Amino acid sequence: MAEETNATRKPITIKKYANRRLYHTGTSTYVTLDDLASMVKAGEEFAVFDAKTGEDITRSVLTQIIFEQEGKTGQNLLPVAFLRQLISYYGDSMQALVPSYLEYSIQSLAQNQQKFREQMQSTFGTDVIQAMEDQVQKNMTMFRDALKMFTPFGLAAGTAAATAPQDKGDIDTLKQQLDEMQKRLDKLSHS
Secondary structure, three states, rough: OOOOOOOOOOOHHHHHHOOOOEOOOOOOEEEHHHHHHHHOOOOOOEEEOOOOOOOHHHHHHHHHHHHHHHHOOOOOOHHHHHHHHHHHHOOOOOOOOOOHHHHHHHHHHHHHHHHHHHHHHHHHHOOOOHHHHHHHHHHHHHHHHHHHHHHHOOOOOHHHHHHHHHHHHHHHHHHHHHHHHHHHHHHHHOO
16 A cells, blocks of 8 residues: 555644643644644644634644744744734735745745755855854954953053964954855855
């Protein structure tokens, strides 16, 4: 028998009880919002129903998952300006167009995600994150050194003179890296 795809498979039923517990009917286990978030990331389709009324509450549960994810440190995907704009569309004549526009936009982002990752990797090398972290560290060191020059109780003149050649070398290295990055970006935009 051929394996069903996510598109043809019936969504998993999750029941939400009055005690706010979520019950996965497929595995006969209780699940958390984090479990549901993992299911979404894995591409599993599910529908959440109020156990007492049978009402489909999938939208409110997904919104609750987003709310919890946004509350985690470093997990913010929705800028405040976006949220304000989205709220302003409720009750507006544009309200009917917003869902389809957002759905189209997020689908386009998902389709281009892998292509974007490949371009970033080919442009900036295999370990993009490490290179960025290294650059941030160099920038912070350079910023601290520059700040020392303006500190009233800064380094003595002899110490500052002893470190000046390295500072100049770091600046030259930074300039060279920026030029290299600009060349790569120019090349990427022309291809």
